[in-house]
Amino acid sequence: xxxxxxxxxxEGRGCQEVRGMDDLSLLFGTSTALxxxxxxxxxxxxxxxPAFFANLGAGRPERTGVPLVEVMPELTDQGYIxxxxxxxxxxxxxxxxxxxxxxxxxxxAREAYxxxxxxxxxxxxxxxxxxxxxxxxxxxxxxxxxxIAEQRALLEQIARQAPLPDVxxxxxxxxxxxxxxxxxxxxxxxxDGRHLxxxxxxxxxxxxxxxxxxxxxxxxxxxxxxAAHGRRDVIVSDIATDPLWRDFRHLADKAGLAACWxxxxxxxxxxxxxxxxxxxxxxxxxxxxxxAVARVFTDIxxxxxxCHRAEQARRAADAREKAARDDVSFLLTASTALxxxxxxxxxxxRLADLASPALAPLATVDVVEAGGVRRVASVGPSEEAxxxxxxxxxxxxxxxxxxxxxxxxGLTEEARxxxxxxxxxxxxxxxGYVCVPLVDRGRRPFGALTLLYTDGHFFDGHRVALAxxxxxxxxxxxxxxxxxxxxxxLARDLQTGLLLPDLPDxxxxxxxxxxxxxxxxxxxxxxxxxxxxxxxxxxxxILGDVCGRGPMAATTTAxxxxxxxxxxxxxDDPVHVVEAVDKALNDRNALQDNGFVTLxxxxxxxxxxxxxxxxxxxxxxxxxxLDTGHVAHAVEASGALLGIGDPPGLxxxxxxxxxTESLLLYTDGITECRSAAGEQYGDMRLAKALxxxxxxxxxxxxxxxxxxxxxxxxxxxxxxDDQAALVxxxxxxxxxx
Numbered sequence: 001x002x003x004x005x006x007x008x009x010x011e012g013r014g015c016q017e018v019r020g021m022d023d024l025s026l027l028f029g030t031s032t033a034l035x036x037x038x039x040x041x042x043x044x045x046x047x048x049x050p051a052f053f054a055n056l057g058a059g060r061p062e063r064t065g066v067p068l069v070e071v072m073p074e075l076t077d078q079g080y081i082x083x084x085x086x087x088x089x090x091x092x093x094x095x096x097x098x099x100x101x102x103x104x105x106x107x108x109a110r111e112a113y114x115x116x117x118x119x120x121x122x123x124x125x126x127x128x129x130x131x132x133x134x135x136x137x138x139x140x141x142x143x144x145x146x147x148i149a150e151q152r153a154l155l156e157q158i159a160r161q162a163p164l165p166d167v168x169x170x171x172x173x174x175x176x177x178x179x180x181x182x183x184x185x186x187x188x189x190x191x192d193g194r195h196l197x198x199x200x201x202x203x204x205x206x207x208x209x210x211x212x213x214x215x216x217x218x219x220x221x222x223x224x225x226x227a228a229h230g231r232r233d234v235i236v237s238d239i240a241t242d243p244l245w246r247d248f249r250h251l252a253d254k255a256g257l258a259a260c261w262x263x264x265x266x267x268x269x270x271x272x273x274x275x276x277x278x279x280x281x282x283x284x285x286x287x288x289x290x291x292a293v294a295r296v297f298t299d300i301x302x303x304x305x306x307c308h309r310a311e312q313a314r315r316a317a318d319a320r321e322k323a324a325r326d327d328v329s330f331l332l333t334a335s336t337a338l339x340x341x342x343x344x345x346x347x348x349x350r351l352a353d354l355a356s357p358a359l360a361p362l363a364t365v366d367v368v369e370a371g372g373v374r375r376v377a378s379v380g381p382s383e384e385a386x387x388x389x390x391x392x393x394x395x396x397x398x399x400x401x402x403x404x405x406x407x408x409x410g411l412t413e414e415a416r417x418x419x420x421x422x423x424x425x426x427x428x429x430x431x432g433y434v435c436v437p438l439v440d441r442g443r444r445p446f447g448a449l450t451l452l453y454t455d456g457h458f459f460d461g462h463r464v465a466l467a468x469x470x471x472x473x474x475x476x477x478x479x480x481x482x483x484x485x486x487x488x489x490l491a492r493d494l495q496t497g498l499l500l501p502d503l504p505d506x507x508x509x510x511x512x513x514x515x516x517x518x519x520x521x522x523x524x525x526x527x528x529x530x531x532x533x534x535x536x537x538x539x540x541x542i543l544g545d546v547c548g549r550g551p552m553a554a555t556t557t558a559x560x561x562x563x564x565x566x567x568x569x570x571x572d573d574p575v576h577v578v579e580a581v582d583k584a585l586n587d588r589n590a591l592q593d594n595g596f597v598t599l600x601x602x603x604x605x606x607x608x609x610x611x612x613x614x615x616x617x618x619x620x621x622x623x624x625x626l627d628t629g630h631v632a633h634a635v636e637a638s639g640a641l642l643g644i645g646d647p648p649g650l651x652x653x654x655x656x657x658x659x660t661e662s663l664l665l666y667t668d669g670i671t672e673c674r675s676a677a678g679e680q681y682g683d684m685r686l687a688k689a690l691x692x693x694x695x696x697x698x699x700x701x702x703x704x705x706x707x708x709x710x711x712x713x714x715x716x717x718x719x720x721d722d723q724a725a726l727v728x729x730x731x732x733x734x735x736x737x
Contacts, residue, residue, distance in 0.1 A: 034114070034135035037121065042067040043084050043131065055112070055137050058104035074105055084118065087131050091120040098138055113139045140289070143178055147296070150174040154300050164308040168200035171297055171304075175278075176203055179293070183257070183279040186265075186301055187224055193217065193272040196228060204279070208255045212248075217272075222248045223262035224275040231272065233294075235261045237285040259284045263294045265302045273305040327466060330358060334470055338477040345376060347481050348438075351449060351474035352377035359467055360451035360459075362428060364389050366403050367438070367447035373403060376447075380428075388424035402435045403448045410445045412436050412468055414459055419452075429454040436467050438475040449474070503531055506539050508606035510729040512699035514707050518549075518669070518719045526553040527667045527724035530561050532568070537605060540568045540577075543665040543726045544599030544620065556643075559584055560597055574601050574616045575650045578642070582618075585643030596641040600665050604657075610730040611657040616650050618642050621671065624664040624690065625655070626702070632687040635663070657730035660696045665728075669721035670706070676715055685713070699729040 034055055036048040045064050053062045056072060063071050068081070075081055078101065087094050096116040103110050114135045121130040154174070157167050172184040185201035198213040215221060217228040226244055227234040236242045237259050239252045245260075252260075259280040265273040276298045278290065286294075334354045338347055348365045356363035356379040365377040378389035394403035400421035406413050414434040418425040430452045438447035449471045453459065459467075503511040513529055526546035534540050542564055546556045560581055567580040578601050585597060600623055602615025615623070619641035622634040637653040640646065657663055666686070673681045689709040693702050706725060 032136075034133070034137070036068075036133040037130065038068060038084065038133065039121070039130040041085075041088060043069070043081065043088070045071055046130070052135075055114075056101070056103055058108060058110075072103075074102060074109070078102060084131050087118045087120055088128060091122075091128050093120075094118040098142055111139075112137055113142045147178060147293070150178075151296065151300060154304070158300075158304050158307050161307070161311055164304060165200060167304045168301065169202055171300060172200050172202050175293060175297060179290075181280060181282075182290075183281075184297075185224075185277040185279065186274060187212070187215075187228075187277070188274040188305065189217070189228060189265075189272045193228070196224060196275060199274060205255050208251060211251055220244055220246070223260040224277050227262040227264045228272055228275050231264050231266065231270075233261070233263050233291075235286060238283045240283075256281050258282050261286050261290070261294065263298045265298050265305065267302060267306055273302055276301055323462070330466070331469060331473070335473055338474055342477070342481055344478045344481040347474060347478040348447065349377045351470070351478075352379040354474075355379070355449060355451055355467065355470060357381065359463060359470070360434075361454050362389060362430070362452035364392075364450045364452075365438075365447060366394055366450070368407060368445075373407070385428055388427055392423045394421075402433065403450060406435045406437050406448045407445045410437050410439060410443065412464065414464055419450075428452065431455065432459065434459050434464055434467055436471040438471055438478065440475065440479045447475075447478075504533070504539075506531075506604075506606075508731050509539075509604065509611055510699035510727075510731055512703040512727045512729075514703045514723070514725040516669075516707075516710075516719055516723040518722050526557070527669065527722035528557045528561065529665070529724055529726045530564070531726075532565055534603065535569045538603050539605070540564065540574075540601070540603055541665075541726065541728065542599055542601045543667070543724065544597055544601075545667045545669075545722075545724075546597050547595030549722075556585070556595075556597065559588070560599065564601065568603075572603075573652065574603055574614055575652050577601060578616045578618055578639075578648070578650055582642040582648055586645055588643075596643045598641060604728065607656065609656060610659050610661065611728070613655050613657060613663060613728075614652055615655075616652050618648050618650060621666060621668055624666075624687065625657075626662040626664065626690050626693070626697075628658060628660055630691055630693075630695065632664075632690045657728065659730050659732050662697065662699060662702055662727055662729040664690065664702065664706075664725060666706075666725040667721075667723060669719070669723035670710060670725065672721065673710065673714055673719065673723065674717070675713055676717055681710065681713055685709070697729070699727040702727045702729070 032051050034049070034052045036052050037046045038044060039046045045066060045068050047064060048062075050062075053060075058072075060071070068084070069076055080101070083094055083096075086092070094116075095118075096114070098113045099116055101112050101114055103112055114137050116133065116135045119132045119134075120128045121132050123129050154167060154171055157170065168186045172186065175184045176182055183201075183203045185204055186199040187196035188199040189196055194217055196212070196215050196217060198209050201209050212222075212224075215225055217225050219226055219229055220243065221229070222245055223234045223236050234244070236244055239245045239249060239258055239260060245252060252258075257279045259282070260277055262275050262277040265276055267273050276294060278286070278294060337350055337354060342350065348367065352363045352365045361381060362385060363377075363379045364375060366373050366375050373394050375390060375393060378386050380386045380389055394401045402413050402415075402419045402421075412434065414432075416432045418430045419433050419435075432453040433450060435448055435450045437445040438449060440446050449467065451459070451467055503513060511531060515527065515529075526549055527544070528546070529541075529543040531539060531541045542561070544557075544560060546553045546560070548556075563581045563584045564577055567577050571577050571580075578599070581597075581599075581601075596619070598618060598620040600615060600617050600620050602613055604611050604613045615635070615637060616639060617623070617635075617637035618639040622636065625633045625635050627633065635653060635655065637651060639650040640648040642648055671681055671683055671686055675681075686706075689706050690702065692709070693705040697705070703725060710723065
């Protein structure tokens with residue numbers, strides 16, 4: 001009776017449990033949540049909803065009434081049976097979040113994540129009879145969270161301007177970790193969009209990456225080439241049969257690839273940036289989640305590539321700007337170096353120094369001279385190299401010589417080889433050259449700059465343009481130096497013709513002169529002096545200053561000198577000679593008028609007590625007499641400017657120079673010169689300078705003392721006005737015979 005009662009009671013409780021299971025089955029039967037009811041210490045699977053078998057069954061038949069380990073034996077090694085045992089023993093609820101479950105075995109096994117709740121099942125008396133399991137698969141949510149985290153990490157890399165290969169490689173690895181069955185590849189489009197280059201594919205074989213690097217875009221060129229060409233998604237679920245892969249099928253087979261889905265990577269303006277591809281080793285079509293992942297990471301790849309290109313463009317712009325600044329700096333330095341007071345030869349030597357090593361390791365400069373070509377500069381890294389270059393003489397008429405061809409054509413010649421013709425090219429290791437003509441202002445080549453490269457380095461267009469600009473500036477500077485030298489030589493020749501090359505010897509007298517032209521000596525000065533015989537044993541002397549400079553001043557100087565020489569023998573009175581000069585100046589054609597003239601003119605003759613002097617001053621600085629006591633006195637004589645149309649009102653002055661006394665005639669270029677501080681030399685300093693001459697000075701001593709004092713006073717400043725002086729010193733009287 002007792003046994004029957006126990007069984008009756010147990011069956012009653014069992015019926016209640018079954019009714020409860022029926023209610024739960026109704027509740028969870030169509031739910032996506034997992035539900036299962038386990039009974040007894042062996043965890044017999046009494047009931048479960050379809051979602052339980054769909055998610056955990058791994059394709060196995062739905063079975064109930066047997067222990068759970070028989071339905072899913074893989075759970076034992078993962079600790080889940082032990083967890084059910086604990087709930088069954090203690091009755092304590094257990095909760096798991098994002099619990100990893102390996103479902104299935106062998107090749108069919110897959111990983112999934114779940115949120116589980118395990119509750120003890122009790123009968124009416126509170127006795128634990130089993131465990132109730134509720135669960136929700138969180139695999140996609142977990143992947144979504146990880147996807148967001150990885151996406152954020154990639155965006156941070158892009159923001160930090162990480163190298164593009166690192167960003168793309170990291171992106172590929174992230175997707176492959178989220179979806180282990182996927183192999184990811186990114187190809188980058190060329191600027192013209194006609195070819196695709198390897199970007200990142202960490203899990204594809206190297207031979208495969210090398211083979212598709214540079215593949216053309218176009219219809220029928222695999223998944224990626226077609227997607228790039230059509231700007232659309234291309235899905236190939238079976239590479240072995242799809243015609244798009246006809247030319248690449250053997251390559252895919254060798255790499256073990258069976259499916260490929262490719263998405264074009266486009267910029268915001270629609271330009272092609274590349275392709276994003278997902279490969280599979282089994283035939284497969286994409287799910288919606290696959291396409292969503294592709295869209296997300298395609299956008300990230302587009303952002304990374306655009307940022308990379310923008311950074312490249314910025315760096316290229318910075319490099320161009322720096323190169324432009326460097327070029328301007330180089331050319332400014334070159335212009336400064338070539339702008340000094342250099343001769344033509346010095347200019348060409350400096351050209352070679354500027355070109356090497358800045359533009360090339362070796363440089364030479366050749367010029368046309370006397371019908372031939374002469375090498376005037378050779379620059380290299382060693383004495384041996386310079387010697388080899390200097391020993392090579394290009395031939396002007398040689399057709400196989402680059403210098404000869406450039407001189408003939410006036411055009412730059414460049415080659416990535418050694419120059420034709422004989423030369424020390426092998427010894428110097430020459431691998432390329434550029435030869436640039438040096439052209440004068442008449443567009444005729446007068447020389448050539450040759451730059452030689454070694455060790456396989458070559459000129460680019462930018463360097464050639466820089467060499468041509470340097471050659472142009474140097475040619476202009478050399479032409480100016482040549483013109484300067486010619487003008488200076490012409491001015492010297494003309495000035496020499498207007499001044500005495502040598503002062504004459506006068507009995508009983510010493511003569512000395514000083515002349516310093518203003519500026520650079522390119523123009524004929526207006527200061528002049530002359531000493532000549534009158535034919536009666538006396539001598540005439542003259543020192544003057546013509547208003548102005550240049551050719552007109554030269555013609556006026558010549559007119560004054562020649563007129564004085566012509567009439568001096570005719571008049572004993574120097575006043576008449578100077579009046580004749582004034583008339584000649586006033587009779588000039590108006591177009592030839594070059595302004596006024598100032599001068600001191602006089603006659604001197606030996607006398608028993610020294611030299612007799614009879615002079616006239618016409619608007620000029622006062623002559624100075626240095627007496628035997630070493631004191632300078634001004635020699636007064638009235639007279640106005642010549643050549644202005646008014647009578648000069650001349651008055652002659654007679655005086656005698658006793659032995660060792662001197663008469664100094666000078667122009668205002670001496671007394672009006674200024675020091676660096678702006679102080680004027682003046683008459684007082686001139687008198688002091690004369691007093692500093694040696695005791696009983698010769699004429700040359702006085703000139704030397706005066707010139708040195710003026711030089712020290714000016715301290716290197718450029719002379720702004722011509723300076724001239726003439727000294728007449730009386731000698732000891734000749735013995736009477």
